[in-house]
Amino acid sequence: MLNIRYELVKEKKAKPDWDNLGFGKHFTDHMFIMDYDAGQGWHDARIVPYQNLSLDPACMVFHYAQEMFEGLKAYRTPDGSVQLFRPDQNIDRMNRTNERLCIPQLDKNDVLDALRAIVKTEEDWVPKKEGTSLYIRPFIIATDVQLGVHPSKSYKFMIITCPVGAYYAEGIKPVKIFVEREYVRAVRGGTGFAKVGGNYACSLIGQEKAEKMGYSQVLWLDGIEHKYIDEVGAMNVFFVLDGKVITPALEEGSILPGVTRKSSIQLLRDMGYTVEERKLSLAEVEEAYANGKLDEAFGTGTAAVVSPMGLLDTGDQKMLINNNEIGPVAQKLYDTLTGIQWGRVEDKFGWTVKV
């Protein structure tokens, strides 16, 4: 068991309007922190009042972005209990990201203890309305005070949490996606597979461009040939071509291995669909479209779970997908996955973990 010191608030904050939570706007009463120092390892785990940090402006994180993060949710089940969805997967990914960024490894059990402890402490912040949840953001920053370029010898691991509203408060609406051909998000040998802030910083420009043109997200192509499909926005992507489900393979290391992606592949196969993980070119999707065989396209991620694509603009043509409606594959996947996460559907894979 991770030894956690508790310093609890004397007075809790007023709770937000549960009907207007939005995403990432309201933070809870407490936060988890644990420090790392070379020679000492991770130490001084504590849950303290949510507060500002005081950091030297020369801290390495501000200059060379030695930083990583994770994202998962705690769900309120019909019996009033709270559960996590496959936290072991997030913890494994955290250590893969850490390895890539030269951040020290974390003990798996310690991170699970920390996740459970902070969610338990903030249990009254886990919302109860349909589709709502408590978003959990673990992250690590490099805190050495010096401007030399090499891995920091000290870090802070923190977990903050925020109640978030239903992603689809007005029902699932397909989104318009723009194929980005100028900028890329990741390259082979880079950090695409790691959850790091830097990947987001460099993708903002494409996102801005797409939004200005009236699209909600961009479809990223591979960084070398600009031919193969990587991801859509900050989600993994699935296409249903002629009844077969296809999602880009992870081998190149430029795609973030989503927990929702992995779970979706497993669930879809369990439902009897053929799912292929392989290279998928934009040309293949365009050809399927021309032959009337582009059945569905959707993104997957913790925030939206499943986000159907209604329109895909390649720059050469605007492809209308499934008449701008959610298709049967995406709908079935969404219902099953959200059913398991919120405890309404039997969890036959043993994916959920009670807090």
Ligand SMILES: *Cc1c(COP(=O)(O)O)cnc(C)c1O
């Ligand atoms: C987090 C993330 C995803 C989705 O991962 P989940 O574990 O399913 O939430 C996909 N793409 C990118 C770039 C991400 O950062």
